[in-house]
Amino acid sequence: MTADSEESKDRRRSRRTAGKPDRRQDKIAQIDAPLQRRTSEVTLGMPVFVPFTGRTTSAIPVEVTGYADDSAVRQDVGMAESERQARVIALLEDNVRTELEVVNGMLDLGLSDAAIERLMEGVTSGVLYAFDIDWAPNWVKSDQVHTWQEAVGWFGRCPQCLMDSPPSTSREEASAWVRDHESSH
Known part of the structure; x- marks a missing residue:
């Protein structure tokens, strides 16, 4: 196919769709409409040591993107169901943050702490939305700690x-x- 025939094809397509609503964009908007970003705080029943900080906490803020009506989707998508799941989320966030800090330092990217935090939130939110995760260190033998x-x-x-x-x-x-x-x- 020549460049002229491709150009002609594009002109014909644009004449056919001129003035008509883009149905694909409407469909995407319809699917995304019930999605909302929200921050909730998961309260743990015990204080937990936060690695690399020297602090303990009993509440973990979790920012998720999800449907306003969670009954329409699986309840565990991006939501902490239990104290253990809240801890898994905190460990995931810490691991993602640490990897971003290492890459930032190694490649001298110059990312601010705020930028690293936003990147961590985005990556963690995407993983939690799409995958069931659990903490399972396969480097620890079953009889070890x-x-x-x-x-x-x-x-x-x-x-x-x-x-x-x-x-x-x-x-x-x-x-x-x-x-x-x-x-x-």
């Missing part, structure tokens, strides 16, 4: 409720805290 070290000490994470241990002086101490905590479930 997930532990890590930060500047303030060693930490361990309960695989059931995802609660983090308080700062410990050793990996063994953090693991022991997790095993003791896990027995309370």
Whole structure:
């Protein structure tokens, strides 16, 4: 096909559709109309240590895009159903934020903290909207505890409720805290 015939085809198409409403845009608007962005705060039943910050919190703000009438869609899309799911969301946000900060520093992108935060919110919201996620560290053997070290000490994470241990002086101490905590479930 030549460039002239493509151009002619485009002119014929534009004459046929001139003055007519774009039905595709109407359909997209109709689908997106009930979507709304909202921020809700998930209150946890226990204080949770926030990795890399040295803080604990018992409330996590979660920003989601969803339908105004959630009964029309699955209830768990982008919404925290339980304390554990709220913790999974917080861990996902923290991991996405950390990756963005690493890439920002590595590639010298010059992104501000606010820009990184908005990018993290967008990526996390998209993942939560489209996928069922869970925290499942496949690098931890089934008979071991997930532990890590930060500047303030060693930490361990309960695989059931995802609660983090308080700062410990050793990996063994953090693991022991997790095993003791896990027995309370």
